[in-house]
Amino acid sequence: MQDYIKTDKGYAYEYPRAAVTTDSVIFGFDGQELLVLLIKRGGEPYKGCWAFPGGFLNMDETVEECAFRELKEETGLEPDQMEQFGVFSAVDRDPRGRVLTVSFYALIKKEQVSGGDDAADARWFPINALPPLAFDHSDMLREALAALKRDIYHKPIGFMLLDEHFTMPQLQRLYEAILGEQFDRRNFQKKMLASGVVEEQGVERAMGHRPGKLFSFVPENYDQMKEHDSRAKEF
Amino acid sequence: MQDYIKTDKGYAYEYPRAAVTTDSVIFGFDGQELLVLLIKRGGEPYKGCWAFPGGFLNMDETVEECAFRELKEETGLEPDQMEQFGVFSAVDRDPRGRVLTVSFYALIKKEQVSGGDDAADARWFPINALPPLAFDHSDMLREALAALKRDIYHKPIGFMLLDEHFTMPQLQRLYEAILGEQFDRRNFQKKMLASGVVEEQGVERAMGHRPGKLFSFVPENYDQMKEHDSRAKEF
DNA sequence: ACAAAAGTGTTGTAACTACACCCATGT
DNA sequence: ACATGGGTGTAGTTACAACACTTTTGT
Structure with missing residues (x-):
């Protein structure tokens, strides 16, 4: 060779x-x-x-x-x-x-x-x-961001930026930061739970923060999200 | 250099x-x-x-x-x-x-x-x-197909395989061939028209074929499809 | 006590799926 | 006449967007 x-x-x-x-x-x-x-x-x-x-x-x-x-x-x-x-x-x-x-x-x-x-x-x-x-790293960044925005709907990558347990507002802020737009808290949570990729965890929370329910990522349910979300519906 | x-x-x-x-x-x-x-x-x-x-x-x-x-x-x-x-x-x-x-x-x-x-x-x-x-061209083909299936929702590429004027059944067969699944004729047409990327053209049809309404691709409306379809909705 | 963030449910609307019949053409 | 493919509409269901008040914590 x-x-x-x-x-x-x-x-x-x-x-x-x-x-x-x-x-x-x-x-x-x-x-x-x-x-x-x-x-x-x-x-x-x-x-x-x-x-x-x-x-x-x-x-x-x-x-x-x-x-x-x-x-x-x-x-x-x-x-x-x-x-x-x-x-x-x-x-x-x-x-x-x-x-x-x-x-x-x-x-x-x-x-x-x-x-x-x-x-x-x-x-x-x-x-x-x-x-x-x-x-040309400015161009590169632009394309990386575009790819990230595209992929975040299909790949369970967003969760890699958070701890194992996270609150809904944290997850939402992450999505808002990546996608560059604001969402409604209630609808965001509804969709996240409905998709099955996050599940409720204990209700506790360390001190020094505001309280909040904790959630975790459920990789097993990610495949469904993939299909659910890539419009395998009907055309 | x-x-x-x-x-x-x-x-x-x-x-x-x-x-x-x-x-x-x-x-x-x-x-x-x-x-x-x-x-x-x-x-x-x-x-x-x-x-x-x-x-x-x-x-x-x-x-x-x-x-x-x-x-x-x-x-x-x-x-x-x-x-x-x-x-x-x-x-x-x-x-x-x-x-x-x-x-x-x-x-x-x-x-x-x-x-x-x-x-x-x-x-x-x-x-x-x-x-x-x-x-490794077998792997390559697999990835090309995956990319095509992904992109066909976001990019106006499918129309490049058809003549300028085409019938709905033709377009539908193309989508079915690419995505490897069957769709309902009525729903397919509804969605295509609703997205605005196809518009009705003359009702005529050359001889030697079955009759059928003709449609054409409307590139100007593609941007909407892009947004419409990439779930820019709300999260 | 006040401000800031988090939790929660409902309702109108739009989009989606499922489905059946008629008509035209070609054999 | 029959088979094949093409055209068309509706109704039930689900998903979505919009929206306001209460509770807790920290200052």
């Missing part, structure tokens, strides 16, 4: 090849706003700009493995699930040469962040107060 | 690089069944097997441009729109070396096919009677 010739100048191929990287748009939630995890670039190009964690594909890994590895190296995070949402391949998107990026997004409980591991600064930013981003 | 060193052995890079290709899953419709366009491989590997049209990325084109160019070269087709649906990057998916494929799908009116241009045999196959496929 060796397709190159090793020369003193490096790995040689018959035709030119683009470099492949992965980038990961990591969403978090602080109870109010949707957050995005960024890394400050230490070197050129775009030195000092903020960018999504990511890096070059190794020859012994898939793009999924690459995204996971790079994220872990740069932030310490190991998300349960990463969703691929697009390939960015404009010929001039990276001044260093022809670089093609496969992009992923993931949702992470904010608490999990080991604040800036070995790598440079890693920080959460509210999605509505982002610094200038490197490369 | 030159990131390689040209040697007598070819284009040399500091680190090994995967080759990047695009493949296109082309769907057609014969009025009854969903069809897939395949190309018979003339060379190794998988000689004699059938595969999706596609090929290697050039350095001066995006993956979208590459998919379009390769499709045109191999089949003469120039679809209006191609949808990217995934990247395939298993390390051993191509015996020739490390090859990463960005996959697209497109819908094409069957009539448009210029039956096997310069390239090898290109043939339509009913989706339920496919020959053995090369590489």
Whole structure:
């Protein structure tokens, strides 16, 4: 499976090849706003700009493995699930040469962040107060958000941003932050319960907070939601 | 923007690089069944097997441009729109070396096919009677179909498989072929008209067919469908 | 005591599903 | 004449959106 010739100048191929990287748009939630995890670039190009964690594909890994590895190296995070949402391949998107990026997004409980591991600064930013981003990462974020909004109806991803037990208002705030619109409390709760993906848990609540019923996510019922919700109805 | 060193052995890079290709899953419709366009491989590997049209990325084109160019070269087709649906990057998916494929799908009116241009045999196959496929193209097809089923609710792609004017039963057969289920004629028509994306056209019909009202696609109303249908309702 | 957040139920409306008969064409 | 496919409407049911007051907690 060796397709190159090793020369003193490096790995040689018959035709030119683009470099492949992965980038990961990591969403978090602080109870109010949707957050995005960024890394400050230490070197050129775009030195000092903020960018999504990511890096070059190794020859012994898939793009999924690459995204996971790079994220872990740069932030310490190991998300349960990463969703691929697009390939960015404009010929001039990276001044260093022809670089093609496969992009992923993931949702992470904010608490999990080991604040800036070995790598440079890693920080959460509210999605509505982002610094200038490197490369075409602004486009990337836009597409990641679009993918997230699309997927939240079909995949049980939203719950990854919350603790095991959560209150309805918390869940609702999360949905409102992601979808960017407001919902009616009563209707929201009705639909969530009707879909069966959340179930009532104990009625207790730790001190220091307002009270509130606790709910938990029921993965077993997610398949139904999938069908229920993807209009398998009748056309 | 030159990131390689040209040697007598070819284009040399500091680190090994995967080759990047695009493949296109082309769907057609014969009025009854969903069809897939395949190309018979003339060379190794998988000689004699059938595969999706596609090929290697050039350095001066995006993956979208590459998919379009390769499709045109191999089949003469120039679809209006191609949808990217995934990247395939298993390390051993191509015996020739490390090859990463960005996959697209497109819908094409069957009539448009210029039956096997310069390239090898290109043939339509009913989706339920496919020959053995090369590489990981069976997985690819599965994902393409899943993407198509997902997208047909949100994007006006289904109409690309029909003539400008079509009858409701034709449209319904198309949806049934794609989604793999049967619908009630009256309800199907009601929903289609209610969504506003189809409008009644003349009542005439060419001879040699059964009669039937003709409809046409109304792209202007598609945005509404998008919102209407992506549950922008209330949660 | 007051402000802020959380809990709860009902009702009108719109959308969906299920269903049966007639008509036109082609054989 | 018969079989096939196409056209059309209604009624029962369910899902949805809109809406206001009470209770608890924290200040």
